[in-house]
Amino acid sequence: MEIIDYELFEVPPRWVFLKLETDTGLVGWGEPIVEGHARTTITAVEEIIDNYLLGKDPLEIERHWQAMYRGRHFRGGPILMSSMAGVDQALWDIKGKHYGAPVYDLLGGRARDRILTYQWIGGDTPEEMREAAETAVNNGYTTLKMAANSQIRRIDSPEVVEEITNRLAGVRDEVGNNINIAVDFRGRVTKGMAKWVASKLDPYDPMFYEEPVLPEHFDVLPRIESHTKTPLASGERLYSRWEFQQTLANSQVDIIQPDPSHAGGITEVKKIADAAEAADIAVALHCALGPIAFASCLHIAVATPNAFVQSQNLDIHDHNQNDLLAYLLDPGVFGFENGYVDAPDAPGLGIDIDESFVREQADTQFDWQNPIWYHDDGSIAEW
Incomplete structure (x- = not known):
């Protein structure tokens, strides 16, 4: 062949x-x-x-x-x-x-039957965040993820830190204590602000803080860790086992988040996850992409003992009314139920691509670019 x-x-x-x-x-x-x-x-x-x-x-x-x-x-x-x-x-x-x-059988077989997944919740105000959280929980999710903040200056004011705190406080008040909430700093917070923000959010019991600082500043993670009880997570912007090597060797984070569409694919990410297991570090595979990437994640996750939650950006709770899953002939293949998803058990990645729909969509004209943010003084902000 x-x-x-x-x-x-x-x-x-x-x-x-x-x-x-x-x-x-x-x-x-x-x-x-x-x-x-x-x-x-x-x-x-x-x-x-x-x-x-x-x-x-x-x-x-x-x-x-x-x-x-x-x-x-x-x-x-x-x-x-x-x-x-x-x-x-x-x-x-x-x-x-x-x-x-199925791919997971070729990776050594199942370590679990299914994997917990979380729903991203967005909104510009605490009220909008609360509404999004309520909807997600009503749709069966027991784990949520939210951005800590949008723009933040290198050294910002108590008012801004209070706004960040109120976002999480409102969501926690809405969903109660039986729902996990991961908080994503998205690398937007400088090392000078991260320990302040983390300590203010701690009383609301986040599941973990994602990308508290950018990878180039991982040397300050021990200082941030000393100001918080919350587990630290990162890794979506690391692209190989060699880039993860120091992070794992020094236990710089509690959770790694390699992305199988960015970090060398299934082959490389499984090696990274296995190395993390030896260091007693958990895995939450990153996935902000489509159904092929998501299926790849699920096969790794169910075959990886130290994986504990799976990200997704597909709103898979409602596959019957979901245009992001229209690329699949069977949009229900992931079997969402009570906050968990299954790895497809058909051969290979276990998904059937609707090739005619793919070709139709490929004919549309678009060029996705993220916005460029500016601070009030005209300087560039982290997106």
Whole structure:
């Protein structure tokens, strides 16, 4: 069996799908994308496949991963690792279909039956946040995630810290103490403010603080940790086991969040998760993308003992009225129930892509870019 062809589809809202074809008729799907850099990522995928993968046996995944990573002088970074990630996902999809097994069986089998998932809640005011939280809980979620703040200056005022505190306080008051609430700092808070904000939010018992500072400032995490009782999480902007090495060795966080569409795919993320288990660090795989990326996460999560919660950006509680799941022939394949989801048990990634819908959406004209934020003085704010 060999790889003979491929296609890439840029589709709304901000995703790229890869279709990898073999001479036996088996097809694998992956999701290689860096949000806001779709065209750059597509070009990188084309270079990988055109210059290396065509004509190769898709079953030799580890060999291909090593060749894609080590075969060029320059390596790593979000574009190259995300491009590799989508190719790797498609190879696992083909391999599972070839052997008639779901990917999680090829990763060693189930460590659990299902995985807890959380719902993102948004809003510009505490009242809007409360309403979003109420809706999520009514839809069956027992775990929520929210942004701590939007714009924040390098050193900000007590008023701003109070506004941040009120957002979490309102959600906690709305849902009570039997609901977990993760709080995402999104790397927007400087190290000078992070310990202040964390200590003010602590009384409302967050599940964890995500990206309390950007990865380039991980050296200050022990100082932040000394000001809070809440577990610290990060890792969506780390792209390989080597970038996670110091974080794991020094126990800089309690939870790592590698993304299988950014950190080298299923092959690499499973290795990162296994290394975290040895360090007694939990795993909450990051996924702000589409159904192929989400399926990849679920197969890793159910085969990983130290995974404990799975992010998602698909609003999967209502798959019958969800256009984000319209890319699947069976939108109910993830089996959402009582805040949990299942890994699809069909061969490969276990999802059937509605290719006609993909092609239809790929014909639409769009170019997703995140907004650029400015502070009142005209300087650039972290988005």
